[in-house]
Amino acid sequence: MITFEKVIKEYNGGQKSYRALDDINLEIKDGEFVSIIGPSGAGKSTLLKMLIREEVPSGGQITVDNINVPELTDSEVPYLRRKIGTIFQDFKLLTNKTSFENVAFALEVVGADEEQIKTDVPKVLRIVGMDEKFENFPHQLSGGERQRIAIARALIHRPKILLADEPTGNLDLLNTFDVIKLLMKINEFGTTVVLASHDREVVNAVGQRVITMDKGKVVKDQEQGKYTI
Amino acid sequence: MKPTKKNLMRVIEVGWINFKRNSWLAFGTIGIMVLTLLIFVGLVAFNIVSRTTIASLEEKVDITAYLKTNVSDDQASEIVNELENLPEISYVNYVSREEALEEFKKRHADEELVQQALLELGENPLQASLEIKAGETAQYASLVSFIEKSDFSNLIDKIDFYENSTVISRIQKISSGLRVGGILVTLILSLIAVLVTFNTIRLTIYSQKQEIEIMRLVGASNWHIRGPFVVEGALYGIIAGLAVLIIFYPMVYLVSPRVQSFIPSMDLANYFSNFFGQMGLLVLGSGIALGVVSSVIAVRRYLKI
Ligand SMILES: Nc1ncnc2c1ncn2[C@@H]1O[C@H](COP(=O)(O)OP(=O)(O)OP(=O)(O)O)[C@@H](O)[C@H]1O
Numbered sequence: 323m324i325t326f327e328k329v330i331k332e333y334n335g336g337q338k339s340y341r342a343l344d345d346i347n348l349e350i351k352d353g354e355f356v357s358i359i360g361p362s363g364a365g366k367s368t369l370l371k372m373l374i375r376e377e378v379p380s381g382g383q384i385t386v387d388n389i390n391v392p393e394l395t396d397s398e399v400p401y402l403r404r405k406i407g408t409i410f411q412d413f414k415l416l417t418n419k420t421s422f423e424n425v426a427f428a429l430e431v432v433g434a435d436e437e438q439i440k441t442d443v444p445k446v447l448r449i450v451g452m453d454e455k456f457e458n459f460p461h462q463l464s465g466g467e468r469q470r471i472a473i474a475r476a477l478i479h480r481p482k483i484l485l486a487d488e489p490t491g492n493l494d495l496l497n498t499f500d501v502i503k504l505l506m507k508i509n510e511f512g513t514t515v516v517l518a519s520h521d522r523e524v525v526n527a528v529g530q531r532v533i534t535m536d537k538g539k540v541v542k543d544q545e546q547g548k549y550t551i
Numbered sequence: 552m553k554p555t556k557k558n559l560m561r562v563i564e565v566g567w568i569n570f571k572r573n574s575w576l577a578f579g580t581i582g583i584m585v586l587t588l589l590i591f592v593g594l595v596a597f598n599i600v601s602r603t604t605i606a607s608l609e610e611k612v613d614i615t616a617y618l619k620t621n622v623s624d625d626q627a628s629e630i631v632n633e634l635e636n637l638p639e640i641s642y643v644n645y646v647s648r649e650e651a652l653e654e655f656k657k658r659h660a661d662e663e664l665v666q667q668a669l670l671e672l673g674e675n676p677l678q679a680s681l682e683i684k685a686g687e688t689a690q691y692a693s694l695v696s697f698i699e700k701s702d703f704s705n706l707i708d709k710i711d712f713y714e715n716s717t718v719i720s721r722i723q724k725i726s727s728g729l730r731v732g733g734i735l736v737t738l739i740l741s742l743i744a745v746l747v748t749f750n751t752i753r754l755t756i757y758s759q760k761q762e763i764e765i766m767r768l769v770g771a772s773n774w775h776i777r778g779p780f781v782v783e784g785a786l787y788g789i790i791a792g793l794a795v796l797i798i799f800y801p802m803v804y805l806v807s808p809r810v811q812s813f814i815p816s817m818d819l820a821n822y823f824s825n826f827f828g829q830m831g832l833l834v835l836g837s838g839i840a841l842g843v844v845s846s847v848i849a850v851r852r853y854l855k856i
């Protein structure tokens with residue numbers, strides 16, 4: 323479970339500070355698929371960054387599985403991040419590594435052994451439908467395929483939560499819906515998915531809980547919502 | 552993730568790869584480290600040389616009081632008795648005219664001309680003398696003035712002493728000056744070496760931005776992220792240290808015979824051979840310390856966890 327309680331985030335940009343999140347109160351249960359929508363600058367990315375402690379709140383409480391996120395020490399943060407997979411609009415793949423190596427990298431850097439890499443990486447690549455293109459480098463893949471590799475990497479630690487920040491922002495319609503379908507499939511397996519997007523089509527296609535944000539505030543929280551402006 | 556052996560190998564491997572990628576920067580970084588370590592080792596060597604020189608000169612310092620030719624052996628032994636009672640004096644030796652002559656003849660045994668001249672002279676031209684050693688170098692000056700003012704001063708022809716003492720004080724002054732200078736230069740160079748290494752590591756961090764971002768994202772432990780950069784810094788230090796040993800030791804063997812011809816008691820080659828292990832540790836240890844300190848600072852400043 324994820325909870326936000328009276329969360330405030332102020333960025334210090336030069337002299338004046340900017341309030342990107344203003345009194346956020348939320349509860350996301352295990353296994354939910356939550357879409358967060360809102361115009362550019364609403365604070366969607368900031369909200370997701372709080373969950374992996376990329377940013378710390380200026381006030382309020384955030385918990386993930388009863389872990390008090392802002393209170394974690396630097397050495398505890400990596401364990402939090404292994405529980406939460408993350409994907410982005412720009413994929414963040416290493417350009418000099420193949421599909422297989424990009425996913426394997428996530429295992430190597432937490433000290434997994436060869437054995438585990440050899441069994442887990444093909445398995446997760448199969449889940450995202452990329453079992454044909456292990457040896458391709460990112461520039462030899464379509465945008466949708468790249469995002470699948472990124473999703474495979476996010477899944478490699480079997481996270482309980484998957485954060486997707488504008489995952490379809492760089493994709494055409496066909497690829498967009500492929501990726502959304504994949505996220506829904508992952509959600510059906512029991513992973514909590516939090517999707518940030520400003521694309522009405524995407525959110526409507528998911529057809530689940532929709533949280534609408536504007537100017538750092540939650541302005542609407544609908545079960546089975548449809549995106550309205 | 553605990554630092555197991557396999558993980559450690561990976562961290563070292565990545566550090567080594569970073570190091571190889573940076574080869575030109577690495578060259579400059581190691582260069583400045585070598586310079587720093589060389590000056591440092593030179594300072595250590597110089598300290599040893601100056602200390603040995605001073606010790607050997609102090610050993611040699613003594614007062615030679617030449618007695619007038621009319622002083623009898625009895626009078627001489629009275630003076631010896633009186634001097635031996637002084638607490639400052641550690642050693643007094645009386646050399647009679649006959650002994651002095653024997654000694655002189657022995658020393659010039661091969662020289663026909665000298666022997667000839669002695670024979671022609673007929674009588675013993677040498678003076679009896681007292682060799683006096685004090686417990687400490689600083690006491691010589693007061694001893695000399697004591698002897699000059701004593702009631703047996705009229706039996707003494709002249710006192711030989713001043714030369715050595717001025718040489719010693721001059722060496723002491725030069726060596727302490729050089730030591731202060733050496734320490735200062737070593738400190739300044741260390742600072743420059745740390746800055747240069749720091750900058751190299753910073754550039755590696757920038758070139759690895761993508762990898763670091765992903766490592767953080769997928770929950771790599773902090774030492775997995777930071778470790779390779781610290782390994783890279785340590786590698787610069789190790790290579791610089793080895794280079795310094797490779798330069799320093801042949802130099803010592805080259806210079807050693809020359810130094811020994813000035814100061815026979817100083818066998819640099821032998822000395823540094825005996826302390827090879829300690830020197831190796833000192834040089835490599837300082838190199839690693841320079842490299843690790845620099846990379847730790849760079850990582851702390853530029854690597855977000
Ligand atoms: N590091 C930062 N420093 C200062 N201000 C920031 C920083 N990051 C974000 N902001 C500001 O906080 C506000 C919210 O940003 P955020 O990225 O969360 O918006 P968003 O809803 O994700 O927008 P988009 O849909 O364009 O991605 C914006 O006005 C942005 O300028």
Ligand SMILES: [Mg+2]
Binds near residue numbers: 366
């Ligand atoms: Mg955003």
